[in-house]
Amino acid sequence: MRISDLSRAADVPVATIKYYLREGLLPAGRHLSRTQSDYDGTHVERLRLIRALAEVGGLGIARIGRILEAIDTPTTDRLAVLEAAQRALTVPPDEETAAGDADVAADAPGPSRALAWVQERGWSVDPADPVLTDLDRAWDACDAGELGIDARRLDAYADGIELIARADVSSVPDDPSRAVRQVVLGTVLMDPVLSALRRLAQQHMAVTGQVLAAQSPLGGDVTSR
Amino acid sequence: MRISDLSRAADVPVATIKYYLREGLLPAGRHLSRTQSDYDGTHVERLRLIRALAEVGGLGIARIGRILEAIDTPTTDRLAVLEAAQRALTVPPDEETAAGDADVAADAPGPSRALAWVQERGWSVDPADPVLTDLDRAWDACDAGELGIDARRLDAYADGIELIARADVSSVPDDPSRAVRQVVLGTVLMDPVLSALRRLAQQHMAVTGQVLAAQSPLGGDVTSR
Numbered sequence: 001m002r003i004s005d006l007s008r009a010a011d012v013p014v015a016t017i018k019y020y021l022r023e024g025l026l027p028a029g030r031h032l033s034r035t036q037s038d039y040d041g042t043h044v045e046r047l048r049l050i051r052a053l054a055e056v057g058g059l060g061i062a063r064i065g066r067i068l069e070a071i072d073t074p075t076t077d078r079l080a081v082l083e084a085a086q087r088a089l090t091v092p093p094d095e096e097t098a099a100g101d102a103d104v105a106a107d108a109p110g111p112s113r114a115l116a117w118v119q120e121r122g123w124s125v126d127p128a129d130p131v132l133t134d135l136d137r138a139w140d141a142c143d144a145g146e147l148g149i150d151a152r153r154l155d156a157y158a159d160g161i162e163l164i165a166r167a168d169v170s171s172v173p174d175d176p177s178r179a180v181r182q183v184v185l186g187t188v189l190m191d192p193v194l195s196a197l198r199r200l201a202q203q204h205m206a207v208t209g210q211v212l213a214a215q216s217p218l219g220g221d222v223t224s225r
Numbered sequence: 226m227r228i229s230d231l232s233r234a235a236d237v238p239v240a241t242i243k244y245y246l247r248e249g250l251l252p253a254g255r256h257l258s259r260t261q262s263d264y265d266g267t268h269v270e271r272l273r274l275i276r277a278l279a280e281v282g283g284l285g286i287a288r289i290g291r292i293l294e295a296i297d298t299p300t301t302d303r304l305a306v307l308e309a310a311q312r313a314l315t316v317p318p319d320e321e322t323a324a325g326d327a328d329v330a331a332d333a334p335g336p337s338r339a340l341a342w343v344q345e346r347g348w349s350v351d352p353a354d355p356v357l358t359d360l361d362r363a364w365d366a367c368d369a370g371e372l373g374i375d376a377r378r379l380d381a382y383a384d385g386i387e388l389i390a391r392a393d394v395s396s397v398p399d400d401p402s403r404a405v406r407q408v409v410l411g412t413v414l415m416d417p418v419l420s421a422l423r424r425l426a427q428q429h430m431a432v433t434g435q436v437l438a439a440q441s442p443l444g445g446d447v448t449s450r
Contacts, residue, residue, distance in 0.1 A: 045371075052366035058283065114421075123429035131424045138417035141277035145410040146270075149418065153392065157415075158422055160388030165426035167381035171373070185370040187424060190382075192363035193374070194423075195416050196339075197383055199356045201390035202408075204348035 003029070006039040010047035017047065023061055025050055025068060049185075057188045067188065071181040085183040112136050117151050121158060164194065228254070231264040235272035242272065248286055250275055250293060274410075282413045292413065296406040310408045337361050342376050346383060389419065 006029075007014045020026040026046055029037030046068075053064045070085060114135035118125050125132070142149040168190070172182050232239045245251040251271055254262030271293075278289045295310060339360035343350050350357070367374040393415070397407050 048369040052369035056363055056366035118425060123425055125425050125428050129425070129428065131421050131428070135418065135421035135425070138281055138414070138421055141281035142410075142414045142418060144273040144277035145406075145414045147407065147410055147414060148396070149415075153396065154418075154422070156392035157389055157419060158426070160385040160392070161419060161422045161426050163385030163388065164382055165423055165430055167378065167385070168423070168427055169430050171378065181370075182372065183427075185367075185372055187427075189363070189367045189370045189372060190374075191416070191420050191423075193360065193367060193379075194382060194386060194419065196356050196360035196363055197379070197386045198390055198393070198416075198419075199412060200343060200348055200350050200354070200360070201383070201386050202393055202412075203350050203354065203356070205390055205394050 001039050002036065003039065006043055006047070009044045010051070012047050012051060020047070020050060023065065025061070025065055052189060056192050059188065067184055070184050073180065085180065085187065113139055117154055120151065121155065226264050227261065228264065231268055231272070234269045235276070237272050237276060245272070245275060248290065250286070250290055277414060281417050284413065292409055295409050298405065310405065310412065338364055342379055345376065346380065 001009065003014055003017060006012075007017060010017075017026065021028060026043060029039040029043065032038050050064060050068075053059050053067060059067070112132055114132040115127055118132065139149060168186055171186070172179055226234065228239055228242060231237075232242060235242075242251065246253060251268060254264040254268065257263050275289060275293075278284050278292060284292070337357055339357040340352055343357065364374060393411055396411070397404055
């Protein structure tokens, strides 16, 4: 199909498609003439994926590029799959500082609370893993919002997260060419699903009388108002 | 303190502080002279919160403004608290379209999968709740990534999410002046915490041999390599 048909099929403007082609996010079409190329279903699929990452995942071009690169590089080694996913998902320092003038964590140096908590929890995690820095930053941000997150609170969340990670794990296909894709996209695209589920579950508990009754034991009062 | 001291205390540039003052995100200081105002600890706190929302929450000025407004409006009614939170957290259509030319869900009209799933699950949720639209969009994005999310998969995630929502619920303070703040900030600032926890838990399971062994029952093989 021509680029105008591709634009209609994927619902992405021609100018945006040309931008993605220049940035290498979308493979070139089959050359037809000096000014025309032929595109197929794989281009439609790739464009839909880029849109999902940009719009729902909220990612910029550079991160989308790294994610697509990881997806396009199949590997058979199980730790290599996770390392490829980590590389694709971690924000390098230069991209990070573009978002603001200073790091939220900058005024809270010292040992990593995240690492101490993970070790206490008994999770096997590389102490140099950049996700620990993400967790420290997110924890600091909760402090700035005076949410009072402590190790006990994190443990309560971790009980739920372990169930979720098990569901993630059981969905990773044996086919190595699809494993990296599944792990990387599963991390980026599922977070908004989990965020929406969390808000709906909170509402359910409010309506059934379980929210804002902080002092009463949960599940006791199930009368709606 | 003067604006330059405030800048140092909150680690936010003076120009940014002036921008927040103009946009109404930060209350004016006490007037000292035609060119000078006096700021105090409440201004430092508010600036730290704005930074956390912008940098870790990744939110724009308009949404931060709505969130601060919700926080500053205490209410005693438990459903009013959640409604205020929803208003602050929902992206209005005009902001949404600024991110892209078309909606991911635009080519998938028809009945809401999210609503059907929520009703099947037995959650008490307003059928007009905008979070259901968020869930439909996120689900569509997972389809674009060919993640194969279905109702059964969502149920597995919902088991973990219900534990998390219970932990959220039990942390909401009785003091109504703090309840809205806790619910709104808890939603925005905790999502990055949960996202980091999920990635760490996945890694733990990979190292202990629980990841990428999709076909084998979980927890069987706990030898690390």
